[in-house]
Amino acid sequence: MEIPYTFAGLPALPLKKARVAILPVAYDGTTSYQPGTRFGPQEIILASRFLEMYDESLGFEPSEMGIATLPEIWPNLSRPETVVNEVEKYVTKILKKRVFPVILGGEHSITAGAVKAFHKIYPKLSVLTLDAHADLRETYQGTKHNHACVSRRIMEMGIPTTIMGVRCIPSEDLPVLKTPGLKVLWAEKLKEKKDWLSLISANLTESVYLSIDLDFFDPAEVPAVGTPEPGGFGWSETNHFLRQLTEKHRIVGFDVMELNGGLHHAPSSYFASRLVYRLIGLCQKKPQTPSI
Numbered sequence: 283m284e285i286p287y288t289f290a291g292l293p294a295l296p297l298k299k300a301r302v303a304i305l306p307v308a309y310d311g312t313t314s315y316q317p318g319t320r321f322g323p324q325e326i327i328l329a330s331r332f333l334e335m336y337d338e339s340l341g342f343e344p345s346e347m348g349i350a351t352l353p354e355i356w357p358n359l360s361r362p363e364t365v366v367n368e369v370e371k372y373v374t375k376i377l378k379k380r381v382f383p384v385i386l387g388g389e390h391s392i393t394a395g396a397v398k399a400f401h402k403i404y405p406k407l408s409v410l411t412l413d414a415h416a417d418l419r420e421t422y423q424g425t426k427h428n429h430a431c432v433s434r435r436i437m438e439m440g441i442p443t444t445i446m447g448v449r450c451i452p453s454e455d456l457p458v459l460k461t462p463g464l465k466v467l468w469a470e471k472l473k474e475k476k477d478w479l480s481l482i483s484a485n486l487t488e489s490v491y492l493s494i495d496l497d498f499f500d501p502a503e504v505p506a507v508g509t510p511e512p513g514g515f516g517w518s519e520t521n522h523f524l525r526q527l528t529e530k531h532r533i534v535g536f537d538v539m540e541l542n543g544g545l546h547h548a549p550s551s552y553f554a555s556r557l558v559y560r561l562i563g564l565c566q567k568k569p570q571t572p573s574i
């Protein structure tokens with residue numbers, strides 16, 4: 283049996299024949315706590331080779347859509363902004379081929395580069411981020427392109443930004459929460475309510491870029507992240523939300539960030555790979571899909 287080293291072990295596919303492109307970005311240049319997220323993409327790809335291709339919740343095999351795995355990006359580390367620009371360039375290339383990009387991180391700062399690329403193609407873009415942290419700092423540890431500043435950079439592009447699941451924020455960021463177009467939903471608020479979508483729908487536009495920082499989930503389910511934070515969310519409730527989200531809104535691309543692959547924690551890596559596969563299916567789904 284031959285299993286290629288691609289996402290889900292799928293046969294290599296040229297970008298022009300794909301509907302979905304996986305872009306792995308091995309970067310953790312500004313990580314402040316546990317380094318190792320640069321090994322996130324390869325751990326996700328490794329774990330994904332053990333996925334079952336039939337998704338029982340979707341009722342079909344998302345792999346049939348044509349998923350290409352692009353070569354892993356090891357960016358130029360001279361300056362953090364160079365990395366963000368490099369990611370923008372790669373994502374633009376995918377979008378120009380009319381392929382749906384899925385970015386695997388890596389630390390969260392690179393989302394700003396991806397969003398820049400999407401914004402040029404989709405002027406009415408909004409960004410939905412699932413994250414334990416608001417990441418609204420103007421600058422951190424000497425750079426504006428730190429992982430702790432990513433939502434601030436996105437907000438500055440004039441893009442409606444929603445951050446949900448937040449349970450860690452520095453007091454100096456509190457005034458920023460009043461910025462028009464920015465909506466931050468505290469983890470506590472989400473814990474109180476089942477229908478998460480009704481809390482955020484109004485801030486989403488016709489084209490939504492979804493960014494998932496794996497620390498949104500509870501460290502009990504996904505401990506191997508760059509910056510773990512107690513009081514997070516579970517697989518089932520989040521999947522319920524993602525199904526609702528993708529039924530009502532058009533997701534134009536997504537990323538899954540901050541897996542600390544350096545810890546080689548198989549349950550976290552496998553969780554991340556299933557999340558990526560499920561989301562590919564949800565975002566690209568066929569018209570009729572059974573639900574269990």
Ligand SMILES: [Mn+2]
Nearest residue numbers: 414415495497
């Ligand atoms: Mn985070």
